[in-house]
Amino acid sequence: MVSQNGAILALDNVSVNFGGLMAVNEFTFTLQKGELAGLIGPNGAGKTTIFNIITGQYEPVRGKVFFKGQDITGWRPDRVACAGIARTFQNIRLFEDLTVLDNVLVSRHSKLKASVLAAALNLPGYINEERVAREKAMELLDRVGLADLANAEAGSLPYGQQRRVEIARALAADPELLLLDEPAAGMNPEETSRLMEFICDVRDKFGLTILLIEHDMKLVMGICERIRVIDYGVSIAEGTPQEIQSDSRVITAYLGEEACEYS
Template sequence: MTILKTDKITMRFGGITAVSKLDMKIDKNEIIGLIGPNGAGKTTCFNMITGVYVPTEGRIFFEDKDITGIKTHEITKLGIARTFQNIRLFKELSVLDNVLIANHMRLDSNLFSAVIKTPDYRKKEKKIKEKSISLLKDVGLEEVMHEKSSSLPYGKQRRLEIARALATDPKLLILDEPAAGMNPQESMELMEFIRKIRDKFNLTILMIEHHMQVVMGVCERIYVLDYGIMIAEGTPVEIQNNPKVIEAYLGVE
């Protein structure tokens, strides 16, 4: 079953074409990599899928629904969540509070019930807290749930950001350079972690990553962008041996 499809999406900024006629198809439960040199258009692609940018041309389909031009918060409610290259936590809040805030997106209550704390609202808040604690347990952060998020080591901050994305109940999780800033041991643990959350939460995962060991170790298929154009698609072995990919990364004599 296809969960995400892009149909010749193009993004222009003035006279500059950042992404050109990109066709991409992702099936349910796949772990897909999107790679390419700096400036290839990877983040622009993510921004189109998540509603930050409206494509200049082309359409985007999520579970066969045309989501082109839909606002970011509406796309999140449909089931697409993302993390960012630069970690965006509420640094002065606790680990638990960071996840609670994300969970409140699914809290179906009005302002009146929230202000006076009706029994129904308190019941829903209790369920959200239980869900948040369970999520932190799943990502290995239960023991630090009451610590300030800014006090966590870098690798744990990454896990917290992913837990916050998981709190929105996504079907498609988009990770923007999850291994950035990690040491080799943390990167190895990240690969196992990505597989674990894919299986446990029945997710499809699309990730940008410059760390080739992570990409080749965890992704089942890989798309390669260069100057906004798709130059290759295939398995990790096929991508490693593709002359166009080698040229894009290493150049030619």
């Protein structure tokens, strides 16, 4: 049993297998409120799988997931989201046919109190709630600097902006914990450094706890306070960026991969 003192998220000996292959094996991890932590490891190490376990896309065969002390193992993803965990995806999954504003508003739907009937009949109660939701969404877009794109179709935006919209959409759910899956993928160094500022900024403005997966070491080492390294579904190291950079197991894992990549 992991110690959950003040931990916002705790994974306790979590395992998942795909057709006999252990994708994640007895993974234990805690995240303190307000932390900005990173999850790194070679390709196929099981990082995204861990995200999918936290958000309920996969149910672990063993182990438990706790959020704010509550056991959320096996909850459906929408319930996890409503509990306060929001995420982005490695391969951007926006609602491409919807506008940026509508994308953000989708995340507000679970907060809606008005009934279907009130919405279908456009009753004043619903109209009021919709107005408030729109104002909040616009305010959010303003804060993340996307206000002028509110009415643009999400699928039509350039890649970098789609990433930001995805983060904005996650933020709109009023999460306490934000999971970012490779937010800098496909970005050039300049875009990446702007994204770093953006992530730090978002954390301070919204008072969030953030866990991110990233391959860009500059980003990870630059903003994460604590880093966990995994390989083949197993934790191999944890520590501050300085500790990780000098850890021999990490270097082997990464050099091993680099060696493969460049051979």
